[in-house]
Amino acid sequence: MFAPYIEYARKAFAREATYRIELIAEIGSLVLRVYLLRSLWTALYAHNAAPTGLPLHSMVTYTTVALLMSLVLEVDGTRVIREKLREGGIAVDLMKPIVVPFAYFSDGIGQTLLHAAAIVPSLLFALLLVRIDVPSLPVLAIFFCSFALGYGVNFFVNFLMNGVAFWTLETFGLQLIVRWISDLLSGQILPLSFFPGWFGRAVFALPFAAIYSTPLLVYVGIIPPAKWAAALAVQATWLAVTAGASYLLWRAASRRVVVQGG
Amino acid sequence: MPLIVTRDLRKVFRSAKRFPGALGALRGLFSPVYEDRVAVTGLSMEIERGEFIGYIGPNGAGKSTTIKMLTGILVPSGGEVEVAGIVPHRKRRENARNIGVVFGQRTQLYWDLPLVDSFELLRAIYGIPQDRYRRSLDAFVELLEMGDFLRTPVRQLSLGQRMRGDFAAAMLHEPPILYLDEPTIGLDVVAKEAIRTFVSRVNREQGTTIVLTTHDLADVERLCRRIVLIDHGRAIFDGPIERIKNEYGRERTLVVRFTETTSAPAIPGARLESLEGLTARFVFDRATQRVDRLVREVSDRYSVEDIAIEEPELEGIIRHIYTQGYAGEERSA
Numbered sequence: 024m025f026a027p028y029i030e031y032a033r034k035a036f037a038r039e040a041t042y043r044i045e046l047i048a049e050i051g052s053l054v055l056r057v058y059l060l061r062s063l064w065t066a067l068y069a070h071n072a073a074p075t076g077l078p079l080h081s082m083v084t085y086t087t088v089a090l091l092m093s094l095v096l097e098v099d100g101t102r103v104i105r106e107k108l109r110e111g112g113i114a115v116d117l118m119k120p121i122v123v124p125f126a127y128f129s130d131g132i133g134q135t136l137l138h139a140a141a142i143v144p145s146l147l148f149a150l151l152l153v154r155i156d157v158p159s160l161p162v163l164a165i166f167f168c169s170f171a172l173g174y175g176v177n178f179f180v181n182f183l184m185n186g187v188a189f190w191t192l193e194t195f196g197l198q199l200i201v202r203w204i205s206d207l208l209s210g211q212i213l214p215l216s217f218f219p220g221w222f223g224r225a226v227f228a229l230p231f232a233a234i235y236s237t238p239l240l241v242y243v244g245i246i247p248p249a250k251w252a253a254a255l256a257v258q259a260t261w262l263a264v265t266a267g268a269s270y271l272l273w274r275a276a277s278r279r280v281v282v283q284g285g
Numbered sequence: 286m287p288l289i290v291t292r293d294l295r296k297v298f299r300s301a302k303r304f305p306g307a308l309g310a311l312r313g314l315f316s317p318v319y320e321d322r323v324a325v326t327g328l329s330m331e332i333e334r335g336e337f338i339g340y341i342g343p344n345g346a347g348k349s350t351t352i353k354m355l356t357g358i359l360v361p362s363g364g365e366v367e368v369a370g371i372v373p374h375r376k377r378r379e380n381a382r383n384i385g386v387v388f389g390q391r392t393q394l395y396w397d398l399p400l401v402d403s404f405e406l407l408r409a410i411y412g413i414p415q416d417r418y419r420r421s422l423d424a425f426v427e428l429l430e431m432g433d434f435l436r437t438p439v440r441q442l443s444l445g446q447r448m449r450g451d452f453a454a455a456m457l458h459e460p461p462i463l464y465l466d467e468p469t470i471g472l473d474v475v476a477k478e479a480i481r482t483f484v485s486r487v488n489r490e491q492g493t494t495i496v497l498t499t500h501d502l503a504d505v506e507r508l509c510r511r512i513v514l515i516d517h518g519r520a521i522f523d524g525p526i527e528r529i530k531n532e533y534g535r536e537r538t539l540v541v542r543f544t545e546t547t548s549a550p551a552i553p554g555a556r557l558e559s560l561e562g563l564t565a566r567f568v569f570d571r572a573t574q575r576v577d578r579l580v581r582e583v584s585d586r587y588s589v590e591d592i593a594i595e596e597p598e599l600e601g602i603i604r605h606i607y608t609q610g611y612a613g614e615e616r617s618a
């Protein structure tokens with residue numbers, strides 16, 4: 024019963040693996056960014072320009088782990104939907120005895136797994152350049168749980184974004200805007216606790232915070248053990264909401280394809 | 286009980302009309318104007334198990350739309366459709382197990398991966414047991430001569446090789462029904478011939494029911510006994526090829542080659558169509574004129590080197606029907 028979907032993931036893995044040069048370039052650029060950000064934060068901290076509350080070594084840890092996470096989270100596994108719509112490949116998939124969104128989800132998992140394989144070498148290279156904190160085992164365990172929930176939210180946010188292609192094939196502008204907002208508001212670049220006032224509170228109320236910010240704040244200890252349960256519950260809620268919205272979107276969209284013609 | 290039945294099948298596409306310019310786009314957004322386009326209408330046909338149907342018509346006639354309704358990925362706007370006892374769009378996945386589909390203009394193969402990888406995925410999708418998979422794959426590799434490029438990434442294959450891969454992919458699960466939508470488009474003569482030999486063999490030996498959509502009438506003449514002719518979404522002929530030839534192809538051409546230059550040759554009962562050098566072409570009505578008399582007349586009157594009679598080509602007949610309309614007897618229901 025799961026065999027087709029496991030095979031979809033394996034083929035996606037193999038397909039992504041044919042782009043070996045891109046993967047190596049990705050690792051190289053990541054290591055470079057780790058180094059640049061460390062230099063930047065070191066300089067800012069030396070001039071007391073950075074907000075207080077987070078010591079330099081925590082800041083460097085935060086940005087380095089965020090960059091490593093991005094290896095997996097920046098894979099847009101649902102991009103296939105947009106491509107299949109544009110090129111009409113979705114018709115071929117609908118002619119197979121499969122649940123099409125499951126197949127695309129599996130494809131996304133396969134892509135993710137390949138990029139996840141790049142994390143270990145990236146980490147090793149990064150450690151040559153910077154020193155990062157290694158938290159205790161329970162913190163690591165909660166970090167990975169939180170990361171998994173964030174992965175789910177990220178997947179469905181992408182799914183919703185690519186799903187817009189069912190109505191208008193030109194989604195590039197939208198992609199760019201959402202990507203930019205998401206990078207900023209997810210805490211990938213800066214800890215969200217740095218944002219002041221109402222804005223600082225508002226960003227925590229958006230789904231993007233569930234992607235990078237929560238696992239990272241667990242990692243560096245800004246979210247203390249007492250607040251773990253609440254933080255993960257918020258993530259789980261966003262996962263349910265985005266998954267539910269994706270389901271509704273798929274239902275409306277596939278009806279549209281089938282009734283209108285693709 | 287026929288394998289494929291459609292009754293009064295109809296498909297109307299509704300699309301929002303686009304207006305030019307940015308203002309136009311805004312106008313379209315707030316007060317959309319819809320355009321209806323009838324792609325298929327009043328289509329009733331029955332296809333028996335094991336038949337090989339040529340489904341032909343000019344571009345935009347509604348062929349692909351019909352195929353999509355038969356595969357269940359398009360919901361009809363009206364009428365009924367049943368394939369092997371299943372209403373395709375109600376049970377898309379169940380229907381998918383019975384069918385194989387080849388589109389000439391698109392591929393179902395993984396572009397970046399070796400050809401065989403796509404077959405492995407299909408093995409998992411259809412749950413084909415390993416030994417049966419091996420057996421049919423070996424058979425396809427031999428029949429379609431795919432041995433040389435089985436492990437080559439699909440992006441590096443020639444169109445002919447890729448099409449052979451697509452045929453194998455469509456048939457790996459041994460479906461009883463095969464839909465071929467313009468499968469020979471863009472292929473060279475050799476590749477076309479290889480594909481034709483293959484499908485005719487599948488139809489003969491495995492009894493696979495095949496619906497072939499094409500506007501290459503040579504495909505149809507080689508492969509199909511029955512044709513359904515569709516124009517502007519409407520079936521205008523459904524029957525054996527011989528019938529359409531008899532009804533429309535009453536004219537024959539007598540090709541005469543003289544031994545010496547002959548000016549204005551004439552035979553009673555035939556019309557001179559052309560005279561080029563030593564070769565004259567006379568057109569006559571097979572129903573009213575006897576061939577033996579014409580041949581005798583021409584050889585009595587002139588010094589003749591060679592005489593031949595040409596049958597009309599399906600191509601010419603169909604072209605005639607598209608431009609003049611179909612005026613044969615009402616087709617039997």
Ligand SMILES: Nc1ncnc2c1ncn2[C@@H]1O[C@H](COP(=O)(O)OP(=O)(O)O)[C@@H](O)[C@H]1O
Nearest residue numbers: 283284285298322324344345346347348349350
């Ligand atoms: N998705 C669609 N939306 C609107 N019109 C369509 C769509 N698909 C096909 N059509 C129209 O329906 C008619 C039949 O198309 P099609 O079945 O593709 O023709 P054929 O395959 O015979 O060339 C054409 O006029 C075409 O423009």
Ligand SMILES: [Mg+2]
Nearest residue numbers: 348349350466
């Ligand atoms: Mg077509």
